[in-house]
Amino acid sequence: MKKNVAILMGGYSSEFEISVQSGNVVHKHLDRNLYNPFRVYITTDSWFHLDENDKKHSIDKNDFSLTLNSKKIEFDVVFNIVHGTPGEDGLLQAYFKLIDIPQTACDFYQAALTFNKRDCISALRPYNIPTATNYFLNKGDVIDAKAILDTVGLPCFVKANKAGSSYGVSKVNTEAELLPAIDVAYKEDDEIIIESFLSGTEVSVGVITYKGKDKVLPITEIVSENDFFDYEAKYLGKSQEITPARLSKEDTKKVSDLALRIYQILKMRGFSRSEYIFHNGEPHFVEMNTNPGFSEASILPQQALAAGISLKELLTNTIQETIAQRN
Known part of the structure; x- marks a missing residue:
């Protein structure tokens, strides 16, 4: 019997439209032989x-x-x-845990922790994970x-702490x-993280649960036409995303092992x-996204x-893993 799948998209943040794009891709590619898909919008009004x-x-x-x-x-x-709040910061995860409906994202604590860049870095620090030098500010x-x-x-980066x-x-x-x-960062959040500049090759590493095991996907190298990998570079074609990344076998193993x-x-x-x-030859962790973009070009x-x-x-794997974990 087919499973009813609610595809959650939207949210309460500036990433609303990006999330809708991702949700529509999920809706398009979901296997109709196995699932009945329903697009569900999460908005501030309803x-x-x-x-x-x-x-x-x-x-x-x-x-x-x-x-x-x-x-x-x-x-x-x-x-x-749902990118951003309430789908990526633990709020929806906790809600579905309470009403006992399995959901595909990570658990609520992990979502809240990784969504908060400052807390995530602080949690990883005892494990000697290399990161930029940082400075925290509250409004x-x-x-x-x-x-x-x-x-x-200088140079440095100023970031809203909880934004994507x-x-x-x-x-x-x-x-x-x-x-x-x-001032720009405070328009998105009342917490800020200011980071030292890391100079070197930037890469993005996907790690997923696949067929019951943690799997590192082929690495993507980011080459931005802008000064950094900003919104234009991510979504308006102002970057090259090269998969697999042009890394040596040694560097590929370094960053894969670190990501895992x-x-x-x-x-x-x-x-x-x-x-x-890769700053001074070593991969430095920047941040983690637990509901990353899911357009066909993402x-x-x-x-x-x-x-x-x-x-x-x-x-299909993601849904099967989610249901199996609950059972």
Whole structure:
């Protein structure tokens, strides 16, 4: 019997439209022989199913059910592809845990931890994971530009702590650029992380749960036409994404082993895509995405295809792993 799958998309952040694109790709490639897919939009105003005629049907948040033609539909599994809050920061994960519906993303604690760049780096620090030097700010803190730059140097990056798709990120080359960059970051979040500049090859590494095992996918090298891998580079074609990356066997093993180690230290499951920069010849961890972009041109689907895994196979495996773990 086919499983009812709710494909969650949208969310409450600036990444809403990117998430909708990802959700529609999942909807397109889900195996209709195995699953009945339902597009479910998560918005600040309402949660609703959008049917094939683009008609909205409300979701009952009490049990996450849907009524169509006077028939109640319950979901066997949720495919969570909401980028940002509430799909990537643990809120939806906790909700589905409470009402006992399996969902494809990592668990709520891992989601909350990895979504918070500062907390994630702090959790990894005892394991001697190489990262940039960083400085933390909360909205309302006194901004001591000298202390910040004495710590991280120039150039540096100012980032919103809990945001994705490079929203709220600026590269700072001079002291005069620091305060405007902080203002940009505060528009996305009330917490900021300021990081030293890492110079070197940037790569993205997908690690997934596949056929019961943790699997590192072929690595993608990021070559941005802009000053860094910003929104334009990610989504508007201002970058080259080269899979597999042009790395030596030694460097490929280094970053693959590091990515797998971090995935397992954090007790992850499902999809993840983490970013690294080879600084002074060593891969340095930048951040992890637990609901990475999933358009057909996105990095993780590219990596899966390079590993010989079609989108349909990847989606089927993810749902099967999710249901099996619950059972």
